[in-house]
Amino acid sequence: MTSFSDSQTFDAQLRQALASVTVPRATRERLCSVDYRPRKHSVRARVIVGLVAASVVAAGGFLASQTNGAPRTVQGVYASWTSTPTTPAPDQVAMADATCARSLNGQTRAPRGDNPYASANGKWQPVVNDTRGPFTLVAENAVTSEGTFQGLCLIDATNPSFGGSLISTPSNDVPAPGTIGRPQGGGGSGAEGRNAYSYVEGNVGDGVTGVTLQLANGLTVTSTVANHIYLAWWPGQTVVKSVNWTTESGETSSFPVG
Amino acid sequence: MRGRDSQGGDDFSRFVAECSAGLIRAALLVTYNLHDAEDLVQEALFRTAKRWPQVRRMEHPFAYTRKIVVNLALRSAGERTTMQSALDLGHCLDRADGDANGWLEAIDERDELIQRMGSLTPRQRAVVVLRYLEDLSEVEVAELLGWPIGSVKSTTARAIERLRSGSRFSEAKNRRNAPGSTDRNGSRAGEEEASDDVVL
Numbered sequence: 001m002t003s004f005s006d007s008q009t010f011d012a013q014l015r016q017a018l019a020s021v022t023v024p025r026a027t028r029e030r031l032c033s034v035d036y037r038p039r040k041h042s043v044r045a046r047v048i049v050g051l052v053a054a055s056v057v058a059a060g061g062f063l064a065s066q067t068n069g070a071p072r073t074v075q076g077v078y079a080s081w082t083s084t085p086t087t088p089a090p091d092q093v094a095m096a097d098a099t100c101a102r103s104l105n106g107q108t109r110a111p112r113g114d115n116p117y118a119s120a121n122g123k124w125q126p127v128v129n130d131t132r133g134p135f136t137l138v139a140e141n142a143v144t145s146e147g148t149f150q151g152l153c154l155i156d157a158t159n160p161s162f163g164g165s166l167i168s169t170p171s172n173d174v175p176a177p178g179t180i181g182r183p184q185g186g187g188g189s190g191a192e193g194r195n196a197y198s199y200v201e202g203n204v205g206d207g208v209t210g211v212t213l214q215l216a217n218g219l220t221v222t223s224t225v226a227n228h229i230y231l232a233w234w235p236g237q238t239v240v241k242s243v244n245w246t247t248e249s250g251e252t253s254s255f256p257v258g
Numbered sequence: 259m260r261g262r263d264s265q266g267g268d269d270f271s272r273f274v275a276e277c278s279a280g281l282i283r284a285a286l287l288v289t290y291n292l293h294d295a296e297d298l299v300q301e302a303l304f305r306t307a308k309r310w311p312q313v314r315r316m317e318h319p320f321a322y323t324r325k326i327v328v329n330l331a332l333r334s335a336g337e338r339t340t341m342q343s344a345l346d347l348g349h350c351l352d353r354a355d356g357d358a359n360g361w362l363e364a365i366d367e368r369d370e371l372i373q374r375m376g377s378l379t380p381r382q383r384a385v386v387v388l389r390y391l392e393d394l395s396e397v398e399v400a401e402l403l404g405w406p407i408g409s410v411k412s413t414t415a416r417a418i419e420r421l422r423s424g425s426r427f428s429e430a431k432n433r434r435n436a437p438g439s440t441d442r443n444g445s446r447a448g449e450e451e452a453s454d455d456v457v458l
Contacts (some may be wrong), residue, residue: 010422018391021280031278034300034352036270036307100277124363 026196029238060142069102078197078235080133084222085232090158097126100153104140123153130224130231134158137233139198154197154233174228175205175251178247183213183230183240183257198235200240210246215239270310274303274391277317277320281327287387288331290376325402328388332380332403373420382417389414 010169088096101124120142127150130137134157142149183200200213204225210225211230215238223232230245246256278299285295306313306323313319375383389401396414400407 010418013368014371014386014421015377018287018366020284020368021287022371023279023286027282027292028279031282031296031303032271032275034274034303036274036303054429135410162313235276 014244015083019025025134026237030196033237033239040187048257068171071157081135081235082132083234084132085217085224086131086133087135088094088129091159092134093126093129093136095157096131096138096153096155098128099138099155100124100126100138103153104142104151117149119146120149120151128224128226128229128231130233132233135233139201139229139231143145152199152201154199175202177206178208178249178251179253180204180208180230180245182210183243184256185240196237197233197235198237198239201229202243204228204230204245207247207249208245212244214242214244216241260457268298269314270307273306273314273319277323280320281323284324284391285331287329287375288380288384289389290383292352298330299327322406324338324392328402329404332384347458357429371421378417382413382420385410385414386417386421 002014010035024055038103048152093208104124105121123142123144124140126138126140127140128139136155138155138159140152140153142151173181181203185200193227200223202211204211205228208225208230211225213223213232215221215234218235219234219238221232221234222228225231240257242254242256244252278428281299281302282292285299286292289295289298302323305326306319315413316322337366375386379385384403385399388394388402394402395412396407399414400410401407405413420422
């Protein structure tokens with residue numbers, strides 16, 4: 001057991017200790033990659049609750065998953081992720097929806113200080129669920145007298161614990177029939193910053209039946225499309241390179257991102 | 259994707275690049291949860307972006323966002339249980355700057371202090387961070403948190419007392435009082451207890 005020398009006063013040691021806490025580079029990079037600009041045509045605010053189950057971090061190793069015919073390496077906790085949405089297990093979506101609603105209510109419950117989302121408390125309803133293995137990305141809306149709020153949660157069926165929140169104000173414009181809106185995205189770090197994931201969400205017009213994302217690493221991710229929304233997530237911090245969509249008439253279109 | 263518009267988007271991008279690490283560190287030390295810290299800093303940056311045309315003209319834009327971060331962190335951390343906040347920050351401790359003899363000992367002491375920080379209440383951590391990391395005066399801390407200055411003094415004193423308690427720090431405690439400690443500020447134990455009940 002050591003003790004301070006005369007010259008090492010406690011407050012100096014405390015200052016050094018506090019200054020020694022560093023921020024992971026990936027965390028800084030994620031924060032710098034976010035588009036913080038307010039949306040000019042925003043008609044609703046969105047509460048996004050990022051989440052990754054906390055205690056499954058230790059699930060180690062690498063597994064190869066099949067993605068569009070090409071093997072892709074997915075690490076650790078996301079090893080069971082798939083590039084195409086999977087059929088949820090019984091009650092998986094219901095559990096995810098309920099867990100997400102609980103989290104969103106927790107985020108909107110606080111009455112103290114500046115809580116612009118208090119009116120959304122208790123009003124969350126699921127809109128879209130994007131399930132990949134045990135993980136379900138849930139989008140829920142809360143319609144209030146102050147507008148419609150939207151929350152996103154990534155729920156792990158094997159460990160429905162999570163935390164954290166962020167706020168954005170994306171456009172809610174519904175695109176013209178047969179077209180889609182540009183993706184709004186973000187990401188989370190997972191427990192202790194070790195399990196980064198990314199997601200995008202966007203609006204689709206009538207007649208759009210499918211949306212796929214071409215990531216910068218070559219991976220193609222198929223989105224879930226429902227209720228005029230497309231939604232998808234993937235492990236890591238790879239950005240979207242282009243978005244492709246298909247209409248019910250069979251027509252395909254795309255646009256670059258970035 | 260980052261800001262580049264008529265309202266100073268380039269400035270804001272620079273602001274984010276320059277300030278995000280400091281903001282996260284402050285948030286992390288209050289919440290003791292890296293994920294929460296990242297998310298609430300992001301939220302604070304969104305709020306700052308909304309008012310950026312005004313904020314960019316401030317003398318200290320960082321202070322504006324830091325105030326949002328700390329208050330969001332207090333709100334977030336206040337909703338967590340003690341067990342949830344007991345996070346291992348070992349991966350966030352910088353071990354690269356040790357030098358000369360005894361650097362291992364110094365690192366050991368730093369780690370112990372950081373661990374002890376985790377045993378403080380979020381409000382205690384907040385005042386410690388603002389006083390000792392951000393080098394704010396008691397008046398500035400009181401203004402930032404919206405507390406009476408007496409609450410800042412007593413909360414700081416109680417936090418320092420708890421950090422210094424125990425074998426490793428008891429010797430130093432007897433040698434010198436840290437800023438905001440009980441003797442220096444004239445606060446008493448009863449006042450410190452009451453300070454934890456300050457409503458933000």
